[in-house]
Amino acid sequence: MMSKLIRMVGGVMLGLSSVAANAAYQLNLQTPNSTIATQIYNLHMLILWVCVVIFVVVFSALFYSLLKHRKSVGHKAAHFHESTTVEIAWTVIPFIILIVMAFPATKTMIQMRDTPNPDMTVKVTAYQWKWEYDYQKDGVKYMSVLSTPQDQIDNKAPKDEHYLLEVDNPLVVPVGKKVRLLLQANDVIHSWSMPAFGVKQDAIPGFIKDTWFRADRTGTYRGQCSELCGKGHGFMPIVVEVKDQADYDKWFEEQKTKVASAAADAGKEYTADELKAKGEAVFTANCAACHQANGKGIPGTIPALDGSKIATGPKDAHINRVMNGKPGTAMAAFAAQLSDLEIASVITYERNSWGNHDGDFVAPSEIKALRK
Amino acid sequence: MQATATHGHDDHGHDHHPSGFMRWVTTTNHKDIGTMYLWFSFAMFLVGGSLAMLIRAELFQPGLQFVRPEVFNQLTTMHGLIMVFGAIMPAFVGFANWQVPMMIGAPDMALPRLNNWSFWLLPVAGCLLIASFFVPGGASAGGWTMYPPLFIQGGISNDMTIFAVHILGISSIMGSINIIVTIMNMRAPGMTWMKMPLFVWTWFITAYLLVAVMPVLAGTVTMLLTDRHFGTHFFSAAGGGDPVMFQHLFWFFGHPEVYIMILPAFGIISQIIPTFARKPLFGYASMVYATASIAILSFTVWAHHMFAVGMPLVGQLYFVYATMLIAVPTGVKVFNWVSTMWRGSMTFETPMLFAVGFIWLFTIGGFTGLVLAIAPVDIQLQDTYYVVAHFHYVLVSGALFAIFGGVYYWLPKWSGKMYSESLGKTHFWLSFVGFNIAFFPQHFLGLAGMPRRIPDYALQFADFNRISSIGAFLFGASQLFFLYVVINAIRSGEKAPAMPWEGADTLEWTHLPSPAPYHSFDTAPVIK
Numbered sequence: 001m002m003s004k005l006i007r008m009v010g011g012v013m014l015g016l017s018s019v020a021a022n023a024a025y026q027l028n029l030q031t032p033n034s035t036i037a038t039q040i041y042n043l044h045m046l047i048l049w050v051c052v053v054i055f056v057v058v059f060s061a062l063f064y065s066l067l068k069h070r071k072s073v074g075h076k077a078a079h080f081h082e083s084t085t086v087e088i089a090w091t092v093i094p095f096i097i098l099i100v101m102a103f104p105a106t107k108t109m110i111q112m113r114d115t116p117n118p119d120m121t122v123k124v125t126a127y128q129w130k131w132e133y134d135y136q137k138d139g140v141k142y143m144s145v146l147s148t149p150q151d152q153i154d155n156k157a158p159k160d161e162h163y164l165l166e167v168d169n170p171l172v173v174p175v176g177k178k179v180r181l182l183l184q185a186n187d188v189i190h191s192w193s194m195p196a197f198g199v200k201q202d203a204i205p206g207f208i209k210d211t212w213f214r215a216d217r218t219g220t221y222r223g224q225c226s227e228l229c230g231k232g233h234g235f236m237p238i239v240v241e242v243k244d245q246a247d248y249d250k251w252f253e254e255q256k257t258k259v260a261s262a263a264a265d266a267g268k269e270y271t272a273d274e275l276k277a278k279g280e281a282v283f284t285a286n287c288a289a290c291h292q293a294n295g296k297g298i299p300g301t302i303p304a305l306d307g308s309k310i311a312t313g314p315k316d317a318h319i320n321r322v323m324n325g326k327p328g329t330a331m332a333a334f335a336a337q338l339s340d341l342e343i344a345s346v347i348t349y350e351r352n353s354w355g356n357h358d359g360d361f362v363a364p365s366e367i368k369a370l371r372k
Numbered sequence: 373m374q375a376t377a378t379h380g381h382d383d384h385g386h387d388h389h390p391s392g393f394m395r396w397v398t399t400t401n402h403k404d405i406g407t408m409y410l411w412f413s414f415a416m417f418l419v420g421g422s423l424a425m426l427i428r429a430e431l432f433q434p435g436l437q438f439v440r441p442e443v444f445n446q447l448t449t450m451h452g453l454i455m456v457f458g459a460i461m462p463a464f465v466g467f468a469n470w471q472v473p474m475m476i477g478a479p480d481m482a483l484p485r486l487n488n489w490s491f492w493l494l495p496v497a498g499c500l501l502i503a504s505f506f507v508p509g510g511a512s513a514g515g516w517t518m519y520p521p522l523f524i525q526g527g528i529s530n531d532m533t534i535f536a537v538h539i540l541g542i543s544s545i546m547g548s549i550n551i552i553v554t555i556m557n558m559r560a561p562g563m564t565w566m567k568m569p570l571f572v573w574t575w576f577i578t579a580y581l582l583v584a585v586m587p588v589l590a591g592t593v594t595m596l597l598t599d600r601h602f603g604t605h606f607f608s609a610a611g612g613g614d615p616v617m618f619q620h621l622f623w624f625f626g627h628p629e630v631y632i633m634i635l636p637a638f639g640i641i642s643q644i645i646p647t648f649a650r651k652p653l654f655g656y657a658s659m660v661y662a663t664a665s666i667a668i669l670s671f672t673v674w675a676h677h678m679f680a681v682g683m684p685l686v687g688q689l690y691f692v693y694a695t696m697l698i699a700v701p702t703g704v705k706v707f708n709w710v711s712t713m714w715r716g717s718m719t720f721e722t723p724m725l726f727a728v729g730f731i732w733l734f735t736i737g738g739f740t741g742l743v744l745a746i747a748p749v750d751i752q753l754q755d756t757y758y759v760v761a762h763f764h765y766v767l768v769s770g771a772l773f774a775i776f777g778g779v780y781y782w783l784p785k786w787s788g789k790m791y792s793e794s795l796g797k798t799h800f801w802l803s804f805v806g807f808n809i810a811f812f813p814q815h816f817l818g819l820a821g822m823p824r825r826i827p828d829y830a831l832q833f834a835d836f837n838r839i840s841s842i843g844a845f846l847f848g849a850s851q852l853f854f855l856y857v858v859i860n861a862i863r864s865g866e867k868a869p870a871m872p873w874e875g876a877d878t879l880e881w882t883h884l885p886s887p888a889p890y891h892s893f894d895t896a897p898v899i900k
Binding site: 024025026027028029030036037039040043044047048051054055058059061062065066069070071072075076077078079080081082083086087090091094095098101102105106108109110112113152153154155159161162163164165187188189191193195198199200201202204205206207209210211222223224225226227228229230231232233234235298299300301329330 | 434435436437440441442444445507508509510513514515519520521522525526527608609610614615616649650651652653654655656657658680681682685688689692693696697699700703704706707710711712713714715716717718719720728731732735736739742743746747748749751752754755756816819820821823825826827828829830831832834835836875
């Protein structure tokens, strides 16, 4: 009965491993793209094989015993129950094996903490539920938000190849350069994780943490936030594009141009309709996750904007809430996250959408004045 | 008197307590209280299990099908809290209540009224947790680890969770003090420390762990509460606090907690294996020392749960080395169990199947623990499904399998009825196969980089998630079957002899009839 069942279980396991030949069934860590990630990969393989060997030795003994030392085959119980020599042996031998494993692990850990002297530094700020990358040079600084459409998540449209692992603006870095990341968070703890580089570092509100990587090859690499940060936790991926130096420089120039044109836009005069149109895009990217596209919020946790006191009352209070948030709740202070134009347009949108018909609008200059 | 001390005391005993519902409310009998603990924990196990079924249903395929993301987070949070505090811990206290007095030859627990209160606090906490699903905003959704600042956000359910944790903590502390006092003072004459059954030893050590760390947890969640409502900033950098400090405090409780949930399991396994191998436990003394070493080391390794927060290098190195060290006493235990079986005369009744399954699968969980101890590898695996697989291998096929094994082992003594061996074995194989299908593929998901606690995932993770969900449904259904097996045994099982197992040698088997009388060992047996 027993051996038959063991064979059956074995058969199931074999069946599983044969389907595992399919490419979708990835069995191991992602292909490393940095020295650290390669070391981690090798370290994992080393420990895995040590464990497999110990497992096979110990469980061969166990299974031999299960088959031979059973009453049904007439085996009589021995009476030994102690052996100091054996006890010492199997305390000391594992200890030595552990020391052998600790040695390469220590070497890698020392390298992982070697953050000084980078070729470039990017400041990463985590928000519920997006990332901000600040190159700290020429004003290049932008948000990186999930770009998978909601319809795909809700199963109303077929899913793309990179479903949930795609963003509007990826982090772009040059290949072969030591990139240092300074991480902080605005609201709750998040974690910036990029398996191909062997990086995972929590972003903690109120503290700056650092980590580094040096990508070996160009390409697009994907990771996800790795610390529970609320309901959008599964929807804030991290994408890094590694370019060669020339392409990177070209990309950086484009970013500088964008910064300049954004500055010009902020000074322009806008009509209420233009603001409302822009505001809808800002709302979708920043507000809809909580307050919902229909402005109804989530009863019990997230207040509705449709017909709310703030969105239909005096606009000063509305501006204040958007810019400074509401402490102790999920409502963030957006003053630091959004530009004058974005804040003005999203408030205009909120005051003139769904059942709200305030009829007034907020100009970017009003926000600019408040920032002083 | 001598004659009635151990036999035929039944009818006499029943005269002295109320019957019906009030019997259970007012009881101070360790067997009644043990029974209530076990049924309560099984009820919570089914509640926590239903939440797990919803989680696996949502994760059956990519996209959102059944629950919204905020509800998904409530499910994972409450699944963790209910299983840890409501199912596993009370189940072991139930075992302690039934078995510790009988195994040391004591008439009851040392503090029977305290015992009653420790139990009756539990349903209150359980109701608070379950009721929190129905308050505005739904249940707690910040993870069972309750990390701030996320846990500072959120509604009244978080306060209910904090109060529930307080109540559960008080219950655990009182239960533990009772166990410590009972073992220290009420052993039968001749029952020296090193003659105590290993189950009693493991609970003695576990009780100390509980008394040491539950107050830490209570203090920590109280700080959360004052941060939420009374303007303190223990965990907020804006007021001079530190969110990471919460994690240090939580895991100072949390890591010993892991051993609180596994040491009594070690004890149960150490009773079952010698019985069915018909051979004394190999290395009894080293088992006791290994248990104590694991308990002491468990206080010194907490920050290995936090390698990704960015600790200083020296701190990280220390926690890696200390964590690896735990592998040594844990290994000793596994080697001792295998040596106990070696050259025995084994039979494979259901308790033994669960014990062998435990050794095999718990060892896999131990090995993945070793992999996770290595900080650089942990950086890749932290907060992925690899960790989920790891702790389910030690908590489900570890703690839970030991509980199942223990229930089958002692059910004849508790109820006086034998379970059906073929049904019991079916339950084992269904659980074993279902469990492995559910959790083994999660190792691969974690290695490939799938984060835990997400309601939806990238397409590359779809296949293993589907397999995992199918296994989970099988495992879940098997536990309803377990309920049937137990009820069937109690209702219509064959009458159990005083000593149904050939190789058992502890007092409850050698000195008491089945079922054990309501009052046992009124006169202490003498151990030679």
